[in-house]
Amino acid sequence: MPDNTRGVFSLIIINKAGGLIYQREFQSGLRNLSTNDYLVLAGTFHGVHAITRSITPKIPISQPAPSPATSSTGITAPAASGYSYPNPGVPVSGLDYLETDKFRMTCFQTLTGTKFLLFTDPLTGSVDTIIQKIYELYADYVMKNPFYQIEMPVRCEAFDRHLGAWLRGRT
Amino acid sequence: MAAPPRHATMQSISNGGIAPGTDRPQTQQTQAQLSQQSPGLRVPSNRKTIYDRHLNRSRNAELSRASFAFLFGEMVTYAQRRVTGIQDLEKRLNEQGYPLGLRLLDLLFYRSTSTSSSALSSSSTSSSPPNRPLRIITLLHLIHGPLWRLLFGRAADALEHSVSPDTPNEYMITDNDPMVNTYISAPRDMSMLNCAAYVAGIIEGVCDGCGFETKVSAHNQPTELWPSRTVFLVRFGDPVMEREKVLERAGVK
Numbered sequence: 001m002p003d004n005t006r007g008v009f010s011l012i013i014i015n016k017a018g019g020l021i022y023q024r025e026f027q028s029g030l031r032n033l034s035t036n037d038y039l040v041l042a043g044t045f046h047g048v049h050a051i052t053r054s055i056t057p058k059i060p061i062s063q064p065a066p067s068p069a070t071s072s073t074g075i076t077a078p079a080a081s082g083y084s085y086p087n088p089g090v091p092v093s094g095l096d097y098l099e100t101d102k103f104r105m106t107c108f109q110t111l112t113g114t115k116f117l118l119f120t121d122p123l124t125g126s127v128d129t130i131i132q133k134i135y136e137l138y139a140d141y142v143m144k145n146p147f148y149q150i151e152m153p154v155r156c157e158a159f160d161r162h163l164g165a166w167l168r169g170r171t
Numbered sequence: 172m173a174a175p176p177r178h179a180t181m182q183s184i185s186n187g188g189i190a191p192g193t194d195r196p197q198t199q200q201t202q203a204q205l206s207q208q209s210p211g212l213r214v215p216s217n218r219k220t221i222y223d224r225h226l227n228r229s230r231n232a233e234l235s236r237a238s239f240a241f242l243f244g245e246m247v248t249y250a251q252r253r254v255t256g257i258q259d260l261e262k263r264l265n266e267q268g269y270p271l272g273l274r275l276l277d278l279l280f281y282r283s284t285s286t287s288s289s290a291l292s293s294s295s296t297s298s299s300p301p302n303r304p305l306r307i308i309t310l311l312h313l314i315h316g317p318l319w320r321l322l323f324g325r326a327a328d329a330l331e332h333s334v335s336p337d338t339p340n341e342y343m344i345t346d347n348d349p350m351v352n353t354y355i356s357a358p359r360d361m362s363m364l365n366c367a368a369y370v371a372g373i374i375e376g377v378c379d380g381c382g383f384e385t386k387v388s389a390h391n392q393p394t395e396l397w398p399s400r401t402v403f404l405v406r407f408g409d410p411v412m413e414r415e416k417v418l419e420r421a422g423v424k
Contacts, residue, residue, distance in 0.1 A: 144237070144240040144244055144355075146244035146245070146251070146366075147356070147357060147361075155358065155359070157356040157357075158355070158356040158398075159356070
């Protein structure tokens with residue numbers, strides 16, 4: 001799989017408050033955005049992601065709850081128990097990827113709410129593997145660095161180095 | 172020194188005093204008698220005490236690198252509180268490593284003698300005296316080889332003597348990729364900082380434990396291939412150098 005990561009354009013990491021904490025381009029010739037534009041992009045995506053999560057449709061539950069018992073004890077209970085997500089075991093994820101004919105944007109959200117946005121060529125395969133590896137590098141070289149302050153912009157030389165080396169090694 | 176022991180290895184040593192490996196049936200009685208008669212350590216006849224082996228009995232005695240990284244990260248954060256500068260921070264890390272070095276030295280000797288004398292069915296601890304290094308070179312080889320293997324599972328990468336005639340008391344131990352610095356990248360305004368000052372403290376403790384007065388410091392010397400290459404500069408004190416000359420004339424090895 002030599003050309004798996006040839007199409008990796010750029011990476012953005014957004015913290016759980018919607019702030020941009022990392023941005024890096026892996027190919028030259030991309031259209032330049034100013035730092036401010038990147039901040040706006042991160043904040044906007046954070047909002048869109050939250051909206052897509054909350055508009056996940058619910059379906060009505062087939063058998064209604066026993067009405068006489070609940071109506072006497074609680075008022076909000078019947079309304080909430082009437083609908084459920086199609087697959088209650090799986091948490092609601094929101095926007096996962098967005099595809100155009102020129103690029104594909106994949107979003108990976110960690111359990112703590114940090115979001116990794118990877119812009120790739122639409123033909124690039126196994127994006128999930130790439131994003132998992134990036135998450136692993138982040139967990140190693142950012143979260144284990146005692147000089148990194150949580151939720152603040154990532155300025156870790158070792159992370160930059162290993163990320164670049166890994167993507168270059170796979171090209 | 173002033174800092175309390177914070178390392179896992181020291182924890183294991185202090186645990187060992189409480190619970191020796193093998194227990195007898197009437198533990199309480201024997202313990203009460205022992206405490207009256209001889210308050211020393213009980214040594215099992217087959218010498219399988221807790222000191223002779225790693226606490227971790229798995230095949231390669233592996234420990235989690237991630238948990239060490241988090242622990243060491245917290246140690247750095249702890250040392251960073253109320254420091255005045257980079258040198259102060261490195262001094263604190265050095266002080267955290269120093270007591271570990273003092274104690275590791277004992278453990279290193281204990282284990283090396285126990286393995287060498289295991290062929291003889293030795294039950295007494297005084298079968299062969301521990302070969303404490305007397306000369307500088309033997310000491311440095313002990314650090315470069317056995318100590319590094321005990322700590323990091325491999326020998327250090329280079330051992331050099333200062334070429335400058337002004338500083339004959341300076342030696343350099345090089346580690347191409349120090350394990351403690353694997354996940355650490357210092358911020359740009361602290362680019363001089365090297366958290367392997369902790370390891371330098373361990374080396375200093377080992378040297379001091381052997382009776383060599385030393386100052387050890389860690390320095391960044393990155394190369395293209397090894398971006399976190401670290402040189403530990405070992406500076407022996409003047410009394411040590413004088414003694415070294417005397418020993419050399421006497422032909423002691």
